[in-house]
Amino acid sequence: MKRRLWSSVALTAAAAALTASCALATAMYMTSISADELTGRWVVSDTAVSLTFREDHTFVTEDFGRYLEAEDCGPSGLPSGRWAFDDPSMGSGDEAVTHGSVLTLSSPDCTVSVFLFGEEDDPAMCPTFDPDAGCPRTGYLRRDRT
Numbered sequence: 349m350k351r352r353l354w355s356s357v358a359l360t361a362a363a364a365a366l367t368a369s370c371a372l373a374t375a376m377y378m379t380s381i382s383a384d385e386l387t388g389r390w391v392v393s394d395t396a397v398s399l400t401f402r403e404d405h406t407f408v409t410e411d412f413g414r415y416l417e418a419e420d421c422g423p424s425g426l427p428s429g430r431w432a433f434d435d436p437s438m439g440s441g442d443e444a445v446t447h448g449s450v451l452t453l454s455s456p457d458c459t460v461s462v463f464l465f466g467e468e469d470d471p472a473m474c475p476t477f478d479p480d481a482g483c484p485r486t487g488y489l490r491r492d493r494t
Contacts (some may be wrong), residue, residue, distance in 0.1 A: 349397045362459075374450075376449075377467065378449040378463060379465060379467065380447055380464070380468070381424070381449075381456065381464060381471055382447040383403070383446050383447065385426045385471075386451075387400050387402065388400065388492065389401050389491070389492040390489040390490060390491065391492045392487050392488070392489055392490075393487065395411065395415070396487075397412060397415040397489070398410045398492070399412060399475075401431055405432060406429070406430055407428060407429060407430070407453060408427065409426060412426055413426070414419055417480055418423075421458035421460065426453060426454075429453055429454050429455030430443075430453075430455075431451055431452065431462075432451065432452050433445040433446070433450070433451055433452075434451065434452055434461075437447065437456050450464070451473075453475065460475045462476075463473045463476065472488035473488060
């Protein structure tokens with residue numbers, strides 16, 4: 349009986365450590381950029397998927413529904429809407445925030461979080477409901493340099 353109890357305690361501790369390490373890894377690789385750096389077209393290489401951010405806090409997408417693995421967005425896949433950096437004190441998007449590492453994309457039908465990873469001079473973005481789960485198989489979005 350005692351052995352089962354200690355086994356359960358050990359498994360619980362291991363699961364908690366793994367969860368904490370995933371969250372720590374996500375935080376370590378996140379990067380922060382400004383609104384000026386965000387503005388423009390971001391693409392998934394070798395696909396038609398793109399996300400274009402405008403200075404007025406609007407965005408449009410191409411083929412984004414295929415990319416998003418978000419059931420909440422429905423068949424339209426978030427074709428357009430508003431963007432904002434998340435305000436850490438509020439935990440949600442605020443258009444007054446001028447830089448950050450997490451964005452909120454929203455439309456009347458859907459809201460998606462976008463996480464920025466990598467180097468400041470070459471960031472990548474991943475729209476996902478869980479940053480620890482990673483990006484869809486098609487990959488990260490990067491600035492369109494063409």
